[in-house]
Every structure is written in structure tokens, then in C-alpha cells.
Amino acid sequence: MKVSRAFLVAVLVAFPGAAAELNCSGAPNVESFKYSWRMRGGLSWIAGILFPTTGVGEFKTTFPDAQTHTINSSLLITAPSGTKGGFYAYESQMDEAGQKTLMTYHAYMWRDKTRKERALFDYAKRQAHLHRETPDAQFDKIKPMPAEQFHDVLTAIYYIRQNAANIRGPVQTTIYSDGKEYPVILRPTNRQVFTIEGKQVAAAGFEIVDAPGGRKWPGGVKVWLSDDPRRIPFRIEIVQSMASMQLDLQSIEACAFMQAAK
Numbered sequence: 544m545k546v547s548r549a550f551l552v553a554v555l556v557a558f559p560g561a562a563a564e565l566n567c568s569g570a571p572n573v574e575s576f577k578y579s580w581r582m583r584g585g586l587s588w589i590a591g592i593l594f595p596t597t598g599v600g601e602f603k604t605t606f607p608d609a610q611t612h613t614i615n616s617s618l619l620i621t622a623p624s625g626t627k628g629g630f631y632a633y634e635s636q637m638d639e640a641g642q643k644t645l646m647t648y649h650a651y652m653w654r655d656k657t658r659k660e661r662a663l664f665d666y667a668k669r670q671a672h673l674h675r676e677t678p679d680a681q682f683d684k685i686k687p688m689p690a691e692q693f694h695d696v697l698t699a700i701y702y703i704r705q706n707a708a709n710i711r712g713p714v715q716t717t718i719y720s721d722g723k724e725y726p727v728i729l730r731p732t733n734r735q736v737f738t739i740e741g742k743q744v745a746a747a748g749f750e751i752v753d754a755p756g757g758r759k760w761p762g763g764v765k766v767w768l769s770d771d772p773r774r775i776p777f778r779i780e781i782v783q784s785m786a787s788m789q790l791d792l793q794s795i796e797a798c799a800f801m802q803a804a805k
Contacts, residue, residue, distance in 0.1 A: 569797025572606045576776065578790040580620060583780075595622035595629050595653070600790050602776065604701070606799055607639040614641055616697045620788070622653075629653035631788075635697035641705055647695035647719060660721065664688055673722050689724045693717040696751075696781070700766055703729060703749045704774040704801055710749065718751070718760055725760035727751050735767050737777050745770060746777045763787075773800040 569575060582596040600620040607613060614637040622628030629652055636646040643666065650659040659676040666688070673684045694702060694716060703710065714729040732748040746767035753760040763782030769775040779790040 570605075570799070572608045572799050573797040574604045574606070574799045574801060575795070575797040576602045576792055577794045577796055578602065578779070579793050580788055580790040583787050583789050598622045598628075599793075601796075602779070602790075603797075604799075604801065606801075612639045613637060613645065614639060614701070616701060618697060620790070626652075633695075633697050635695050635701075637698055637701065641698075641701055642692075644694055644698045644719070647698075649695075649720075662719065662722065671719075671722070675722075684722070686722060689717050689719060691717060693719045693724065695719055696762070696764055699727075699729065699751055700764065700776070700779070701801070703751075703766060704768060704776070707747060707749065707768055707774050715754055718762075720760075720762070723758060726754040726757040727760055728754045732765065735778075737767075744777070775800075 578600040580598055580600050598621050600618065602618050603616070605611075605615045616635045616637070618631075618633040619626075620631040622630065630650075632648070632650045634646070634648040635644060637644055644664060646661065646663050648659070648661040651657065655678065657676075657678055659674075661674045663672045664670075665672065669688045671686045671688050673686060675682055675684075695718065699716070699718060702716075710729060710731060712730065716727060716729060718725045718727045729749065729751050732750045734748055735746050737744050737746060746769055748765065748767045750766075751764040753763070761783075763780075765778075765780040765782070766776050767778045769777065775792070775795070777792045781788045781790075
């Protein structure tokens, strides 16, 4: 895996205390990772008829500062020609402790196909306010919120990064997507070694999979994280019905790193 600023990544992983010496760009409360991605899987050629199969992505998290008291996370996945060539977009908002999902949004655009969906969660009234748009229609709906703690894809990844050291076995939770609740399991998976400019860096693997019983989740997520407290996501795989999307880290653009839970 060819990684821009690879030496920076290797230093971060090998020497966690070196962060204070880094001269990172960007706002002091922003963490930003750049990726390349490609479609994988036996049916990826079918998916390629409808969507791009390679491109770039950015995974960004904005932490609370003096003006804001929420954690905002986004993953923008674009075609080689940029957003005009097609994109997938995910956005999430959490409370400043990273414990509650306050908003979730996802969208895609490819050729004449577009879709946007946003859910805002009212914890006082225990309601989810849904808004969906397609080229043909849009609608708004209010539904009951899940009774237990829940995540979307991005807030689930944040939870794993924050609690990776304490996830020793399966953790059951709920993924909220398209206005529906899906029981899932977060669990450790295989460790993997990444080669970064000749340096071998170990990473811990985790996955989000469908839980037995209940509504079946049609998706899945795998993520490999550095062993240091920053839990840098070297690779992210988003599993879809026909294929999976593999994102490999290329550079670190801003270094306001998340602090892991103790």
C-alpha cells in the first residue's frame, strides 16, 4: 500500500508520544484521513455497471471546540473525476461525549440516480424525524426511536475506535439505517500487517456483522486500526449486497486525533 506521508503514520504508530512534535495542517479540532478505494467481490463487475469502482475518499471528524458541543463525522467517497462523476456520502453527529447519535445522513449520486436521507433524533420525545429525497419524490416521516443505544455506520466506527482496547468479544448493539433498526454484533476479527514504505505496521481488525434473529442487516463493516491510542483506521471495508468497497489510507491531512476510552 503506497501511502503519502507514510513516515508520519509509521512514527505515530511506533511512537505514540511523538504527536506533540508533528506539524499538521488544518484546524486544531479536525481529524482528516485521505483514502483510495476500489470495489471488491465476485459481483463487483455488476456493481460497476451502475456505480464507479475506484476513486478517492476522505474520512473527517470535527471535535467540539469553544463554539460547538457536538462531534461531527463524515465519509465522502468520490469517483476519479470528483463529486461530479458520482459519490457516496455519509454524515453523522454525536453528543460531545460520543455516546449518543444525534443525526445520520447518507446520499449517493451516479448518472441520473440520486438519493438523500437524513434522520434527526429527538431524545426528549423519543422520536426519529426522517427526510428522504429521490429524483421523483420526497417525504417526511416521524417514527419511534430505538429503545436502546444505537449507532449508524460512522458512529459505530467511532465507538469501535474509542473502545477498541476493551472490545474482547462480541458486543451487541443496533444499527439504524433507512429508518429501520437492525440488530448487529461488533467483534474483533483478524489482525493484519500493512507495509508502509517498507515498514511493517500491525493493525487490529474489527467488524460489524448481522446478529442472529430480528431484522437482517444487508450491510457490514470491517476496519483495521493502529495499535496506538489514536486508533488510526488503515483500512475500512463497507460491505454491500453485490460487492464490498475497500478504502486504504493514503495520507493524514489533519491531526486532531481522537482519544481512546480508558
